[in-house]
Amino acid sequence: MLRRLSSTLLAASMFAGCGGIETEPSAETVAPASIQDQQAPILTTTDVDVAPECQGILTFVNTSTYATLDQFLPSNVVTNLVNRRATAPFTSLADLSSVPLVGETRLKQIEGGARTRDFIxxxxxxxxxxxxxxxxxxxxxVSLVNTIxxxxxxxxxxxxxxxxxxxxxxxPFTSAQAISNVAGIGDVSFRNIRxxxxxxxxxxxxxxxLNAIPSNGSYGAVLQRHFDWWEVVTANHPYSRGGPTCFGLxxxxxxxxxxxxxxxxNAAEVRAEVNSTLAYVNASSKIPAGVISAGLANLDARIAGRSFKGCIFSYADDPWSSHSAAIFVDTVNGFSVLSETWWAE
Structure with missing residues (x-):
């Protein structure tokens, strides 16, 4: 996967936008598209608007000559881009879109130029x-939309x-393009889906x-990230302990x-519930430490400063067992967590 935007390249892009003779990046500056970085993550892992594999789009704009950009864009747009990059390299699509005359159509033209010139x-x-x-x-x-x-x-x-x-x-859908084309899906909603x-x-x-930890038959725990919270909360249990306590619905x-x-x-309540669920089955002795630390760090990043609706409840399917569950759903982006512990005589 392409990883072009190095500090050397940023320096080159800033030089390209300043005065003097403008040149195309050398082979030493821009690696060929065939060079792959196998150590990079497969999926985009932070809320950015350019995936690591697509950074070449920015590199193309930051380093190409006026004449090259002019092959793919109107001259007045190129002028605006070159003038702006002289002050600082572009770092995001939002940054690019802030340039006068750069909108959705121009972004697709920039993408086309980057692909033609082998930047992506x-x-x-x-x-x-x-x-x-x-x-x-x-x-x-595609997988999420088809199964959620x-x-x-x-x-x-x-x-x-x-x-x-x-x-x-x-x-079912077969492409991200088809999902993007659906009426009612725009910038915010598509990004939320991603x-x-x-x-x-x-x-x-x-x-x-945690879910793979073998049960000893007397107690256990469950964590889930994707689930139908309404079905979970309203499911019929013959020995229900009473109605749930809900908030924000x-x-x-x-x-x-x-x-x-x-x-x-809030984030503290969600994290405390997850910690309690892990401790209930002594997860620290049964799950690799790296999986736990990475998972909790990821959870903290997703819940920091957020607010959650949800329900906390208990139920039983027979007189000899009990389940305690908590559901939290981000009120803005839908990030959800289900934690559940149970015991049986």
Whole structure:
């Protein structure tokens, strides 16, 4: 996967935008597209608008000559880009889009130029709704949209309910382009989908490791990242311990018999619940330390400063067991966590 944007390249790009004779980057400055960095992450792991595999798009704009850019863009747009990069190299698509006359169409033309000039290859799928995604990002997006539950998708797209409904009605999809083309899906919603599909993989790995711990039949625990919270909260259990305590839900989404808590959950409450779930099964002795540390660091990054709606409840399927569960859902981007512990006589 391409990793072109080195400090050397940034220096070259700044020189290219300043006065003097402008030259194309040398072979020593810009590595050929065939050179792959096998150590880089497969998926985009932070909330950026350019995947690592697509950084060549920025490199193309930062280092190409006026004449080269002019082959793919109108001259007045090229002038604006060259004048702006003389002050600082471009670092994001949002940065590029801040230049006068650069919008969605120009970004696609820039992408086309970068691909033609071999700054990006098939590892970069392209620019959709304001973000440049990798081939692996695209696959993760398609998989998520095709499998996500109704309630979670609407939480991921809280301000695009029509878009969520259209996705549910039109799936399965075979490409990120097709998802981007759906009515009601725009820059914010597509980015939320990408983030939901790619940004929590270390925590998902931790959850999978905990869920794989063999049960001794008398107690156990579960962590989940993707689930249908409405189905979980409203499921019928013959020995239910009473209605859940819920917070932050729309009135139409409050389960029957629920007690309403006035305050939302915060990051500290979510982290404490996850820590308690891990400790319940002594996860530190059963899961590799690296999986735990990476998963919890990833969780902290996703929940810091956030607010969560959800429910806390207990239930039993027979008189000889009990389950305690907590569900937290980010009120803005739908990031969700389910923790559950159980015991049986």
């Amino acid at each position: 290859d098939a590892d970069c799928t392209g620019i959709f709704d304001g973000i440049a995604i990798s081939h692996d990002d695209a696959a993760a997006i 539950d109704d309630s979670e998708l609407h939480d991921v797209l809280p301000d695009a309910w029509n878009g969520a409904a259209n996705l549910l009605n039109l799936r 983030n939901s599909a790619t940004l929590s993989r270390p925590f998902e790995a931790l959850a999978a490791a 729309e009135p139409s989404s409050v389960p029957y018999g629920a007690t309403i808590r006035p305050n939302l959950a």
